[in-house]
């Protein structure tokens with residue numbers, strides 16, 4: 184069948200994304216075809232477009248159909264698929280999602296509860312599964328934990344703040360403006376630091392009697408990572424989980440020595456590769472999402488052909504709720 188897709192033929196700025204009519208083959212064995220109804224716009228999409236971030240966002244063969252996740256309805260089954268049915272509503276984490284239809288392996292699908300609308304799943308499925316492993320498995324946040332989260336009013340920041348708070352942690356967030364500070368305060372953060380006007384490491388030390396945070400979740404990268412080492416407690420963990428301001432690059436390992444600091448650079452795909460772990464993770468996420476325990480605001484809902492505008496907005500630091508594309 185033919186479908187519309189946002190593709191790139193070279194890496195570059197948002198302008199390299201083009202809407203094209205493409206031939207989508209029938210789903211392979213073990214795959215289903217999903218008619219996408221809501222597509223999440225995530226920072227990973229920006230790394231994929233720019234092409235210089237390494238790690239899991241390695242350069243693929245051109246042209247690339249953009250995107251890493253969507254929500255939709257199964258409308259065709261590949262050979263051997265017996266536990267899914269046409270008409271089933273699903274979310275998935277997988278490539279080629281900026282399109283009308285996408286073929287996706289069954290293992291990448293998540294059944295969505297009715298209580299989680301398409302837009303919420305579109306905005307928060309990838310971010311929520313990430314928050315799940317960051318808060319519950321990579322580091323076990325619990326009562327007594329002090330967690331520092333950079334970009335607290337961004338898409339990841341909103342869910343980390345609220346879920347961390349639900350788990351009983353004291354949540355400290357950094358943001359770049361007073362308006363974002365208000366948003367962060369309304370989404371689980373006990374203390375918010377405007378890191379445009381204040382030294383976040385000094386303030387975090389002051390807030391923790393000079394000890395430092397137990398865990399730091401850094402999705403900002405270049406601008407925030409090294410300074411984060413100054414306000415982590417001895418034997419604490421700095422999680423460099425994203426690079427919105429640029430890659431961290433090389434740094435002197437000796438900087439970890441005096442406090443026995445643990446640093447990790449994780450990716451969601453390692454934490455949901457095992458089907459049982461993925462099922463447990465999604466159940467935990469859907470429990471908090473459908474239990475009404477989290478505010479899940481959604482920002483702009485744009486048509487597929489406005490993917491470039493969506494990328495401009497996300498990269499501009501002006502966004503305080505996830506953006507989604509509606510094909």
Ligand SMILES: NC(=O)c1ccc[n+]([C@@H]2O[C@H](COP(=O)([O-])OP(=O)(O)OC[C@H]3O[C@@H](n4cnc5c(N)ncnc54)[C@H](OP(=O)(O)O)[C@@H]3O)[C@@H](O)[C@H]2O)c1
Nearest residue numbers: 226313334337338339358359402425426427428450451500
């Ligand atoms: N490793 C994983 O498994 C995984 C999975 C999902 C997401 N992530 C990461 O999570 C992070 C957040 O993703 P998101 O999609 O929810 O984005 P987002 O947080 O909504 O947007 C990024 C935020 O980073 C901050 N920032 C600081 N310097 C920036 C700069 N130079 N350019 C742009 N933004 C800058 C901005 O907040 P302020 O203005 O307040 O500074 C901005 O709002 C990303 O780094 C992403 O890669 C990682």
